[in-house]
Amino acid sequence: MWKFFHKLTSPPHFYRLGATLIPWLAIPGLVLIAYGTYAGLFLASVDYQQGDAFRIIYVHVPAAYLSMLAYAFMAFGGGIGLIWRMKLAHAVAAAAAPLGAAFTFLALVTGAIWGRPMWGTWWEWGDPRLTSELILLFLYFGYMALRSSIDDTAKADKASAVLALVGVVNVVIVHYSVEWWSSLHQGQTLFKEGGPAMDADMLYPLLAMILGFTLIFGALLSRRIRTEVLYRERRTRWVRELVLSPEGGK
Amino acid sequence: MDALAMGNYGPYVWSCFALTLIVVVVSDWRSRVRHNQVYRDIEVRIKALEERQ
Numbered sequence: 141m142w143k144f145f146h147k148l149t150s151p152p153h154f155y156r157l158g159a160t161l162i163p164w165l166a167i168p169g170l171v172l173i174a175y176g177t178y179a180g181l182f183l184a185s186v187d188y189q190q191g192d193a194f195r196i197i198y199v200h201v202p203a204a205y206l207s208m209l210a211y212a213f214m215a216f217g218g219g220i221g222l223i224w225r226m227k228l229a230h231a232v233a234a235a236a237a238p239l240g241a242a243f244t245f246l247a248l249v250t251g252a253i254w255g256r257p258m259w260g261t262w263w264e265w266g267d268p269r270l271t272s273e274l275i276l277l278f279l280y281f282g283y284m285a286l287r288s289s290i291d292d293t294a295k296a297d298k299a300s301a302v303l304a305l306v307g308v309v310n311v312v313i314v315h316y317s318v319e320w321w322s323s324l325h326q327g328q329t330l331f332k333e334g335g336p337a338m339d340a341d342m343l344y345p346l347l348a349m350i351l352g353f354t355l356i357f358g359a360l361l362s363r364r365i366r367t368e369v370l371y372r373e374r375r376t377r378w379v380r381e382l383v384l385s386p387e388g389g390k
Numbered sequence: 391m392d393a394l395a396m397g398n399y400g401p402y403v404w405s406c407f408a409l410t411l412i413v414v415v416v417s418d419w420r421s422r423v424r425h426n427q428v429y430r431d432i433e434v435r436i437k438a439l440e441e442r443q
Contacts, residue, residue, distance in 0.1 A: 177407070182393060192396035195403050199410040239417060246413045250406040257402055360417055367425040374432045383433050384440070390429050 149228045151369045152378040155389075158366040166359035172352030179345035187342075196254040198346060201329070202353035204247040207276060208311050209357070210240025214283065215308045218301030228365075230297040231372060233304060234287060235364035239357060241280035248273055251325075259324050268317035269325040276314055279307040293372060 147153050180198035187194035217233030220226055251270065252262045264270060283300050290296035313320075318327045330336045336343055373379050382389035396403045 181403075181407075186397065191399060193399040193402055195396065195399075196406045199406050203410065238420075242413050242417050246410060249409060253402050253406050253409075257399060356414065360421055363421045363425060367421065367428050370425070370432065371428050374428075374435075379432060380436050383429075383436050390426070 149226055151227055151231070151373050151376075152382075154228055155366050155369050155373075155382075158362040158369075161362050162359045165355045165362065169352045169355030169359060172348045172355065176345045176349035176352055179341075180349065184342045184345055185339060190258060193254065193257050194342075196250055197329075198349045200247060200250040200254060201346060202350050203243045203250060204273070205350060206353055206357050207240060207244035207247045207273065208314060209354070210236045210243060210361075211276065211279070211304075211307065211311050213361070214240060215304040215311075218297075218304040221297055222301045222305075227372065228369070230301070231365050231368040232361075233301065234297075235361055235368045237280055237283050237287070239360055239364065241277060241284065243357070244273065244277040244280060248277060255324070264324050267324050268321040269314065269323050272310055272314045272317050275310050276307075279303075279310060283307075 148157070176198060180195055184195070186192055213236040214233045217229045217231075217236065219229075221229035221233060248270075251273070255264075256262050283303055286303055287296045287300045290299060317323060318325050329338060330346075338346070370379065394400055394404075
């Protein structure tokens, strides 16, 4: 078991595995998103309170969920890298940050667009969910700025891992903000006590979108990790052999 | 046309889906460009070294 784990986390092994993994994640991901988009836009019933505006949920919820999942990858990768000095873990953390920032931006903008017709405002500064999600975006920006400001990769890994671990507190706040404080934002929809608060024809497209976006995130993350591994290992013998091999190794 | 109008919420709904498509496509494109760039830089450096030897 340990041997398998050790092999999996070796940079050359992951580089090759990543190339195989990407289409296996991307193709089912795209199929699920295609189904989720069609069913969410055209088959799901109209919400009795929000009308058709509720359909924004099919892109907003996956984006918000991935904004937190990417941070979890970043903090977990940073933590593992700090404790066990595993090269691949820091590469995972560095690769997750730009994707996390993109999905956080998407969650914030789709949330604001949804908020305008429902709450009568694009943004509410006093709202804990909105503000903590904005802080999450700033944490991603801070993490990326910190990494790019340090030339030494090992030092950048350590400093950014500490920042990622400290910022985990904010992810917990984002998740529980609607329960802990009074918020304009609606409460939990899927992980509610007594089951999801949605009809099946609304729920299944949402689950398909969440799973589909997670698979696409996995494919994008795998490609970014491969790039990060290639850059970090650029002076090693396996990269030299890979580049000089007749079939190449893109 | 009703499907496009989305009960008068069309601009809100469609702009969210369009923005999502843009973010995912740009993320994919940027990761491809960055990967190719890193690979090409390494390839040029290694081939230059090989030629010198």
